[in-house]
Amino acid sequence: MSDAVSPSRPLARLNPLKDQRLWALGVALLGASALFVFWGGAWRSAYILELRVVKLAGLLCVGSAIGVATVLFQTLTNNRILTPTIMGFDALFLLMKTILVFVAGVLALPVLGATPTFLADTTVMILATLAIFAAVLRRARHDIQLLVLVGVIFGLLFRTLAGFLQRLLDPSQFAIVQADMFATFSGMDQRSLAVAAMVMACFFLWLASRYAVLDVMALGRDQARALGVPYDRLQLQILAAIAALVSVSTALVGPLAFLGLLVTALTHALMRSHRHGLLLPAASLISCLILVVGQTVFERVFSLNSSLAVVIEFCGGLLFLFLLARGHIK
């Protein structure tokens, strides 16, 4: 069992199921989840149990979506400090959502149910991401400073455009958009949660067969292509996956800018490996663990409802500044 754990045996056949660190994370997450669900004798009330299980499922969805999306994004950009949110992915999602609501209002389309709305949002988001970020990545990949700058400007542009359109919406339509604008972990819709989980499951299955080629892609475009990896095609597919995952988490809880950064920093510190077969599960477990433990502490111990997002953003933001100051942008 020790071969996957000890970093001194590289090249060993990868088996995530044999990695003790992943098991430890899994057990910790299981414990935290049980604590979250059963705290204060919740088993006595089926109603409370159901509420909590739905919320837990939401946290797990969002956690793994953000963890995986961030690792993938950092692989594509060859960089340890960028996250999809820093590049304005969530702002793009909100813009697309606003546009959809706006257009639906103008054309007087009937209000769709949660499921079709969610699917429409995600599809539009994937298309918009491919159109915008595929072009940006192709031109600016070698220049991280430029990439960050473009991301910040795009984020601002998307946010401002969305803000402008939101001003034109009538109050009831605005309420639809507003639900996605701020990060909250309460009041997740059960049906969109189920759809989100299904969308994610599809992308995770697709990824599970490709984790080895991701290791090669992390070498960079030229190296990967020289080794026979169809880099550009895979890049598009992975961008689509990232867009879908960001849509899932933004639709469920709202934008979380720095959670991904926090998660990948912890993941790399813990795993000390370049292999996505280890990095991806570790990142999603750590991400879920942060959310579930954080939510338990805030909801049950401090009886606060909406401050978890703030605290995560605060810690993540500090880490971002710390990494910047240490010169980890490369």
Added chain:
Amino acid sequence: MIEISNLSYSIAGQQILDGINTHLQRNQITALIGPNGAGKSTLLGAIGRQVDINTGQIKIDGEDLQNITPQDQARLMAIVAQHLHVGSRIRVVDLLGFGRWPHAKGRLGPQDHFIIQSALAQFDLTDLENRFLDELSGGQRQRAFLAMAHAQDADWLLLDEPLNNLDLKHGRSLMAHLRQMVSEKSKSVVVVLHDLNFTLAWADQIVAMRDGQVVFAGPTTTVATSEALSDLYQTPIELLNLNGHFFAQYHR
């Protein structure tokens, strides 16, 4: 044989390659030489499909490069670029493992491990195999990438200024190693060289470039003359014959 016909490449209005017509022979060490900005690296990149050419054609053994799948190409040629940068933190031995990707797709068998170990030994890296790439010196990292290309075990080896960071010993052993691969394993090597003396000592063929065009090409012994080289680099170069070996004297 690699045949290059009417190859042109321009970027941002700048003509980098301008109607290149030449061929690179199998089972030879071919040196690409020429002053800075001649387009040597771009030509190498075009052959390795790292730059997308505007016009012209590259054929390998009669097959148009465009018709070769990336997977087949990776088994056909290995390329080591001039600037080696890897974003992720990986170990030397893992890097070599990637060299086996075109053959093993991440599932390394005993044969792959054997090739990796012998590549480590060939490039004097066995002591460094568990070091991270960003903990290595420039020359050591260069050797790690060269070893990875070796492990890739392709017919063609395209190297862009491989001597750049290497000390005398490793520079010489690299060239000897390339010679051995050509003569014993019938590989073919195309290498961008700046050191004329290494070129004269090891290259079978020379393709000399300037301003995106081929100035002269052919067997080293016939085309490498004092006049041709002086003209190519626009600087006086004298060839000295020392015990049957030619040395370029251009330092002062």
